[in-house]
Amino acid sequence: MSDEQPALKRRVLDREGEERHEAIYRAVSDAIVEQRLKPGARLREDALAEVFGISRTGIRKILQRLALEQLVTLTPRRGASVTRPTAEEAKDVFDARQLVECGLMAQVARRMQSHQAEELRAMAKRERQALRNGEQSVAIRLSADFHVRLAQLSGNATLAEFVERLCSRSSLILAVYGHRGHLGCESHDHDDLINYLEEGKTERATAFMSRHLKAIEASLSMVEEEESVPDLREIFAS
Incomplete structure (x- = not known):
């Protein structure tokens, strides 16, 4: 040898x-x-x-x-x-998501291509199906995957990695304080956001993302x- x-x-x-x-x-x-x-x-x-x-x-x-x-x-x-995230930690996480994810919308809108929009729509569809099937934990994961993929489409790998960590922590927060059967937002939210991004409507997409994240945070029950x-x-x- x-x-x-x-x-x-x-x-x-x-x-x-x-x-x-x-x-x-x-x-x-x-x-x-x-x-x-x-x-x-x-x-x-x-x-x-x-x-x-x-x-x-x-x-x-x-x-x-x-x-x-x-x-x-x-x-x-x-x-x-x-x-087990505290209420204060939950607020910090969603504040960070507001700053980062909303800030990335302009880059995502500039780079969005039709096949990427279709990829995101397929992800949103799977999320809605999981909620209809009562698969709350799967729906939470799919929602996180959607937001991470959006961040990746911005082209900023460092911020996309940060968003992935924030989404993982958000999943914990939803597990502790969320309500069974929904994720704190309407099931069509992600589809509406995709439409704005595909049409290049940066300001609308940014404002929509902000409302979307605020709606999720507002739905939490600190018990x-x-x-x-x-x-x-x-x-x-x-």
Whole structure:
């Protein structure tokens, strides 16, 4: 065996390990955003390690990454739990979304192409269908995906990444304080916004986005719930 072969094998194993950790990170992140893991739910390292078949050290790194994105809260001697946003944090998130998403509308309108408008309409249609089917958590995820895609169409990758984080936090806020059966906005809101953007009506699109976000925020009901202990095996069953 040449000297290069062990090094190559290590690189392959390292890459596979990184891919595995990325997949687990995405699985936990999706479970939080889709509310299969509820805000306040405890995330025990040993239980997650057993479910995913990796070390507690690996799980700890994933939880730390989620904590940086404010989806998970790490508390000394208590461990990790899904973040439960406060009313003040909810206001901060929607204030930030007003500044960023409304500010991006002019760029999106300038760059919007017909096939992108159709892509957004298809996303809005899936969101409406999920609400009609009573799939609240799926509808919340699809709504977040819509807003993230809009931001990506602005061409500003840095702000689009920031919007993605804000939308993930908004999903938590809706999970805690939202009302069952709707997302705080009319089901046709996204279609109306797409029309304004496709027609290049920048001012209308910006004003509409502002009203849209304010309507979501105004629909929230600040009522606290008890902490829960999730069944991790059931949540992450393949």
